[in-house]
Each structure stands twice: as structure tokens, then as C-alpha cells.
């Protein structure tokens with residue numbers, strides 16, 4: 001049984017991952033951690049999330065002693081923390097020799113020059129970064145097994161790349177256009193004006209400048225136009241993507257392309273039937289639906305995930321289980 005420490009366990013993704021690992025018979029929880037001066041240190045997780053009353057674990061401050069204990073007793077550490085926090089913690093734990101699964105964006109770009117622009121910091125650990133692999137679970141299993149530094153993808157990139165990567169050989173020079181709507185949990189648990197109840201509506205944000213645009217483009221090896229929207233619901237992402245395919249592409253070519261998911265138990269693909277966010281919320285699944293117009297060559301593919309599950313926690317769990325060679329079958333989340 002592999003023993004996992006979860007840092008940032010009071011946040012949305014950390015708490016979700018705690019519930020998944022708690023329910024998983026092949027994994028145990030070494031401990032739950034928050035920042036050293038957190039207002040929540042010492043509290044039971046169930047005090048923050050009564051839905052998790054079956055998890056009798058408390059939130060510990062991440063002191064130097066706690067870090068040393070993690071290195072001594074854990075097989076892996078999960079960082080469900082902000083990019084600027086993960087940047088340092090990931091490097092430190094990796095250098096101590098334990099596997100790191102980072103939910104932030106601090107290790108997703110191989111190119112150090114991307115970080116000042118998109119994350120506002122200079123990456124101080126190029127050697128650790130060079131070892132990092134991108135944890136898109138259905139695509140990068142071999143790398144996830146081989147590396148101890150796994151950068152779990154962002155929520156929008158997971159939805160978008162799952163839809164687009166199978167089509168890469170069919171794309172033209174016209175840029176794929178991705179319009180995606182996320183629930184408010186995508187912005188994390190901390191209070192912010194734009195995510196407060198009376199402020200949230202349905203609106204685009206980060207237009208032509210969201211950090212997930214270069215993340216998607218890097219992994220797809222093609223530029224895209226990406227427009228995220230904040231929706232007035234709690235969980236889930238729906239990405240609706242329009243692409244122009246190469247002349248002569250048929251429906252049969254698209255069907256064949258998506259056959260790459262025939263053995264992927266968490267991905268379903270439907271033709272002429274579109275997914276709904278409610279069908280994937282609290283599940284580890286990605287539902288894809290597509291329709292193609294052979295006359296014009298335009299394909300619309302929609303991708304639905306739960307941002308806290310396939311977009312973060314359940315994909316992190318997939319990566320952990322792939323890395324340690326456990327069976328990857330997952331049950332639905334129990335939040």
C-alpha cells in the first residue's frame with residue numbers, strides 16, 4: 001500500500017483528492033497539511049467539509065518537522081497548492097527523493113521562459129523542471145511511470161486536449177477555437193470578489209490571454225484560440241471546440257481517430273450526441289460528443305468533465321496509480 005501526503009488538503013482539489021484516496025484500497029493517507037500559519041491548522045477536515053464526516057483526519061501545519069516526517073514515511077506527496085507555493089515545495093520534495101504529484105501549473109511547461117509571462121515568477125529549478133512529465137493520464141502513461149515529478153494538467157487543458165489530441169493529424173492551418181465554461185470551484189476556495197455569489201454570472205474572462213492557451217498549444221503542438229467563461233454553477237467544465245479538418249476528411253476518419261479511446265475506461269465518445277456537465281459532475285469521466293459537416297469540413301466536438309475530478313483530483317489519482325502500478329479503475333467521487 002502506498003502512503004500519500006496531501007498538502008493543501010483544505011482546498012477544493014485537495015479535499016476532493018483526500019476523499020478519493022481515503023476510499024482507495026491500494027493507497028493510504030500519510031497526513032493532511034495546510035500552511036504553517038493556516039487558520040485551519042488543527043481542525044478536522046470534516047469540520048470544513050461535513051460531507052466528509054467518515055474521514056477522521058485533521059489538517060496539520062506544514063512545519064519543517066512535518067516535511068521531514070513526510071520524507072521519512074510517505075511514498076509520494078500531492079501538492080494541491082497555488083503555483084507559487086508548489087514551485088518551491090515540489091523541488092524540495094523531489095530533491096529528497098519522493099514522488100511529487102503537483103496539481104498546480106508550476107511544472108507544466110518544459111520551457112522556463114514561459115513562467116514569467118504566464119505565472120509571474122522566474123522558474124528557479126530548471127533541473128527539476130527537466131524531469132517533470134505532463135500527467136495527461138490517457139496519453140502519457142509511460143512517462144508517468146518513469147518520472148517522480150508529475151505535473152497534473154489544468155482543468156481546461158484536460159477537457160480540450162482529450163477532445164483534440166486524437167484529431168491532430170486531421171487539423172488544418174486554421175486554429176481550433178475552444179469556448180469553455182467552468183463552474184466556480186475552478187477558482188479555488190479562497191474568497192475573491194469575482195467569485196462571490198452576487199458577482200458570478202456567465203461571462204468570458206482571460207480573453208486572448210489565459211495561461212491555459214499556451215498549455216493547450218504546447219501539448220497539442222498547434223496554436224489554438226481559447227476563451228474561458230465563468231458560469232454560475234459550482235462544478236464542471238464544458239468545452240465546445242470548432243475545428244476545420246483537412247479536405248476529404250470523412251466521418252469515418254473521425255470515428256477512427258477517436259478509436260484511440262476504445263480501451264480508455266474514463267473516456268466516452270458519441271457521434272451526434274452532446275455531453276452535459278451534470279452527467280460528469282462528481283465522476284472521473286470525460287464525455288465527448290461530436291458532429292461533422294463533410295460539406296464544409298467543420299467539426300464541432302464538445303468535452304465535459306468535472307474540473308475538480310478529471311480536471312484535477314481524479315486525474316491526479318490516475319497518475320498516482322499509473323506511477324505505482326496499481327489498477328486504475330476508479331469509483332465515482334463521494335462529495
Ligand SMILES: NC(=O)C1=CN([C@@H]2O[C@H](COP(=O)(O)OP(=O)(O)OC[C@H]3O[C@@H](n4cnc5c(N)ncnc54)[C@H](OP(=O)(O)O)[C@@H]3O)[C@@H](O)[C@H]2O)C=CC1
Nearest residue numbers: 008010011012013034035038080081103104186188189312
Ligand atoms: N480548482 C480547480 O478546479 C483546479 C485547480 N487546480 C490547481 O490546483 C491547485 C489547488 O487548487 P484549489 O484546490 O482550487 O485551491 P484552494 O485555494 O481551494 O486550496 C489551496 C490549498 O493550499 C493551502 N495552502 C496555501 N498556502 C500553502 C502553503 N504555503 N503550504 C501548504 N499549504 C498551503 C490552502 O490552505 P491554507 O491557505 O489554509 O494554508 C488550501 O488548503 C492550484 O494550483 C490550482 O491552480 C488545477 C486544476 C483544477
Ligand SMILES: CC(=O)N[C@@H](CCC(=O)OP(=O)(O)O)C(=O)O
Nearest residue numbers: 103104105154155156182186187
Ligand atoms: C474558473 C477558474 O477561475 N478557473 C481557473 C482554472 C483552474 C485550473 O485548472 O487550474 P490551474 O491554475 O492549475 O491551471 C482559472 O481560470 O484560473
